[in-house]
Each structure stands twice: as structure tokens, then as C-alpha cells.
Amino acid sequence: MIHELPVWFEGVALTAILVLLLADLAIVARRPHVPSMRESALWVSFYVGLAVVFGLVVAAVGGGAPAGEFFAGWLTEYSLSVDNLFVFVIIMSRFAVPRDQQQKVLMVGIIVALVLRAGFILAGAAIIEQFVWVFYLFGAFLIYTAVKLLAGDDEDEEYKENVAIRLLRRVVPVTEHYDGSRVRTVVDGRRLFTPMLVVFVAIGTTDLLFALDSIPAIFGLTKDPFIVFTTNVFALMGLRQLYFLLGGLLERLVYLPVALAVILGFIGVKLVFEAMHENTLPFVNGGEHIAWAPEIPIWLSLTVIIGSLAIATVASLWKTARAAAIAARELEAELAGGDAVTTREP
Numbered sequence: 001m002i003h004e005l006p007v008w009f010e011g012v013a014l015t016a017i018l019v020l021l022l023a024d025l026a027i028v029a030r031r032p033h034v035p036s037m038r039e040s041a042l043w044v045s046f047y048v049g050l051a052v053v054f055g056l057v058v059a060a061v062g063g064g065a066p067a068g069e070f071f072a073g074w075l076t077e078y079s080l081s082v083d084n085l086f087v088f089v090i091i092m093s094r095f096a097v098p099r100d101q102q103q104k105v106l107m108v109g110i111i112v113a114l115v116l117r118a119g120f121i122l123a124g125a126a127i128i129e130q131f132v133w134v135f136y137l138f139g140a141f142l143i144y145t146a147v148k149l150l151a152g153d154d155e156d157e158e159y160k161e162n163v164a165i166r167l168l169r170r171v172v173p174v175t176e177h178y179d180g181s182r183v184r185t186v187v188d189g190r191r192l193f194t195p196m197l198v199v200f201v202a203i204g205t206t207d208l209l210f211a212l213d214s215i216p217a218i219f220g221l222t223k224d225p226f227i228v229f230t231t232n233v234f235a236l237m238g239l240r241q242l243y244f245l246l247g248g249l250l251e252r253l254v255y256l257p258v259a260l261a262v263i264l265g266f267i268g269v270k271l272v273f274e275a276m277h278e279n280t281l282p283f284v285n286g287g288e289h290i291a292w293a294p295e296i297p298i299w300l301s302l303t304v305i306i307g308s309l310a311i312a313t314v315a316s317l318w319k320t321a322r323a324a325a326i327a328a329r330e331l332e333a334e335l336a337g338g339d340a341v342t343t344r345e346p
Helices: 007-030 037-062 064-094 099-130 134-150 163-171 195-219 225-237 239-246 256-277 298-344
Strands: 184-187 190-193
Touching (some): 007 037, 007 099, 064 099, 064 195, 064 256, 064 298, 099 134, 099 195, 099 239, 134 195, 163 195, 195 256
Antiparallel strands (some): 184 190
16 A cells, blocks of 8 residues: 655755765765674664654654554565675675775665666556556565575675676776776876776675565565655665674574575465455456455564564574574583593593
8 A cells, every 4th residue: 555645844854865875875985994793783772762752753743554554665675684684794794895894895785786676666656557467476485585595595605706897807906906986096107906996896796686575575564665665665764783893603504594484475466466456357257356355454574574583583593592502511621521531631
């Protein structure tokens, strides 16, 4: 359902978001550094708090329905973004990006991702407006993605350069070494591009691939392009600081893919039900709406999303803590055994 939020509110909100993004970019460009855990935690808290406040403002302006859709969409997009951090870590390592320049890389990548996603959102909204049956395709794709996640089909463990990067390397002269945050530098009198350009393209194009599941997922929760775009913005804005905050914690979230599979599978089924409810395809039920197809309320979507993420987080931390305790006991026993052997030696 599309909820009519006032045009003035959408204009003010989008302007404020643009100003915030430009200010964030200016801060990163002015003082590139490796943020401390405290700094990262404060920024993540700020962006999460800002998203919560924005959702409450949406509730005050447009009512509970659009606010519920925003919170459900934001939580879904944020959880997908956390999963995407695994790939960002691999890309940074693969291209040996200097740690003090990683903030800028992430910030530029996020802005590129927002521009590309805005195009996806506009195109998706136009297609859905004309062809409701596309929800069948979106739903099937999300269910397929969920099954792949449950099957452990993870291609992110080893980053492979995509077509865009390989083409860029062929047509653009690139140096082997970085020159600070510069995209171009001078080597032996020649102006060449630095690996920073390749990294920007890698981050941007990789996030575009991520949008293939995140955009259908959010359209499964709301059809309002404004809410779709703002959920993506708030999910991506705190991603840069979250990258430095989580660090090794990412490896401890072992059940996050399972939670994402449940969420994507649930939204996929929701999309199929919605397509059935509004069915116009002549070869499905004679082109008539399928009355028995249930409408899943937004409160149930929120419950499934929050419950899946909470259970996955608690279970992941319990499993990794238990594994660490077992490893510590085994190491202690091994050291104790070694000491015993040493004392028996003549």
C-alpha cells in the first residue's frame, strides 16, 4: 500500500538527508583517519538514533502504517548491509587499501550505491505500478536467494573481479601503488590512475549486485518510493562506522545468514501472496484475483524480522563464546600436559 505523505515533508526530509551526506563526506575528506572504537560506536549510535527519530516523525506526520513500513524496511536493509560488510572487508584486503583511507573508500562507495539504488527504486516503482505480476518474479527470486543462503552457497569468501573492473584495467592505465587518497598521480612524468579508482568501482558495482535482493525485499514491505529510498539511505549511512566498529565481531555472527534467509524467504512468500491477491495474469486463476491469498500485516513482518535477527544474534554469540571456552580449556589441558612431561624428565 502507498501512503500519501505530504510533499513538503518528503522535500524537507530529502534535503536534510542530502545535507547530512555532504557534511559526512566533507568530514571524511578533511581528516582521513582510522576511527577509534569509541568514535565508531558514537557515530553508529547517532545514525541508528536518527533512523528511529525519523520513523517517529513519519508516524507523527503520516500515521502508524507508513512508520511501521519504514521500521520494517530499515531493519531488513540494515541487516542485509551488515552481511554485505563481509564482502567490503574482503575487497579492502584484496586491494590492500591503506587503513587510514578506508573511510573515504566506504563513503564514496556508499554515495555511488545510493545514486545507483535511486535509479533502481524509480524503475522498480514504475514497473510495479504497471505490472503487479512482477511480484511473482520478485517473490520467487527472494525465495531462491533464501534457499541459497540456507544451503551455505556463499561466494563472498573469495572476491573475484567483475567484468567492470577487468574492463577498467584494460582501458585505463593504473599504477601499482596508492598515493594517499588521490585517484590520479604522476609517475615518471606520466599521469596515471591509482588503485583507488579500481577500489571505488569494486565497492560501487558490488553494492549494485547487493541491490538485486535488497530492492525486491523492501518493495515486499512497502510500495512507497519515498519510504523505500529513505530506508536504504538510513541503512547505508551508518555502514562506514559500523565497518570499523564490528571488525572481528562479523566473524562471530555465524547465524546471520540463517536469519537473512528466514527474512528474505518470508518476504518472498509475502510478495507471492500479494501478487496472487491482485492477480491479473490470464493463465493464473483465469486472470481473476485469488481471494483466499492472505494479506500479511506489517506488524507480523516486523515481528518476524526483529525475532529472526534477535535469535540469530543471541545464538551466534552463544556458539562462538562456547567454542572459545572449549578451545581455551583444550589449550590449558595441553599446556598442563606439557608441564607434567617436563617435570618427569631427568
